[in-house]
Amino acid sequence: MGFTSENTAAHHLHAILSRIQGSNASSYAAGWGLALGAEWGSLEFSKKHSEIVNLLTETVQQLNALPERPRNRYLRYVPSWWTAVIQPVASWTDTNRPAVQIIKQDALDHLESAADIIAGTLAGSDAAPRSADLVAMKQQCGEWLDLLNEIDELELNGPVRDQLVAQIEHLIWLIDNVEMFGGARVAGEASRVVGSLAQAGATLTTSDPNTASRWQKAWFALIGICLVFNTGAPVVQESITSGGELFKEIAAVVQSFEADEPSAPPVE
Incomplete structure (x- = not known):
């Protein structure tokens, strides 16, 4: 594979949350299971979800490396992204909370925009590697x-x-x-x-x-x-x-x- 500009943690966090939101699943747990390709409550699910948390952590770190104006603009959306990943209040298995509600569209759009800014600003670093050949x-x-x-x-x-x-x-x-x-x-x-x-x-x-x-x-x-x-x-x-x-x-x-x-x- 050659160069890809969509290789950042934020791009892949956006892809996962978009997959959950568009899954038509009846609950957050079901949506996450479909997006991760792992059974809810399994070791594989826990391991993969932990890596999604790492994607969020790296996204926040990389936002802090941006110039002041875009940094401050995108940091305002971090609580929304964190809530979507962690869901500290809502029950993940509540069928009255379909997966489409996991994140608001404007917060999701700003995550993708932040990913593009990170890719452009930090290209060539480990935040936005230029190659995809592993x-x-x-x-x-x-x-x-x-x-x-x-x-x-x-x-x-x-x-x-x-x-x-x-x-x-x-x-x-x-x-x-x-x-x-x-x-x-x-x-x-x-x-x-x-x-x-x-x-x-x-x-x-x-x-x-x-x-x-x-x-x-x-x-x-x-x-x-x-x-x-x-x-x-x-x-x-x-x-x-x-x-x-x-x-x-x-x-x-x-x-x-x-x-x-x-x-x-x-x-x-």
């Missing part, structure tokens, strides 16, 4: 799982390793569900994984040079993939020591990925 990132995640499962507990603390595995498996799950949660959610989680791996790598105690070399190369490769996907995600940039050998090695990885990437279609 094949390389998923493949690299698989290689990280192989590496972590092969590392001895004496080299990397067991709980640290288990947490890294859980984070990477969650990133793979987000990639597999990118149509629902979007590229921005994947990009944000990938940046967090990069940070966690950096911290764990600093505590890695190994006398095996092969393990250390594999860790370093895998870390560089994941950063390179993130940079290509996001075109410079802020969290990843903070991990780079400008002008140092680390930067040069990462830059070489990025160039190799860019050379392999097909040209993206022009933005209309």
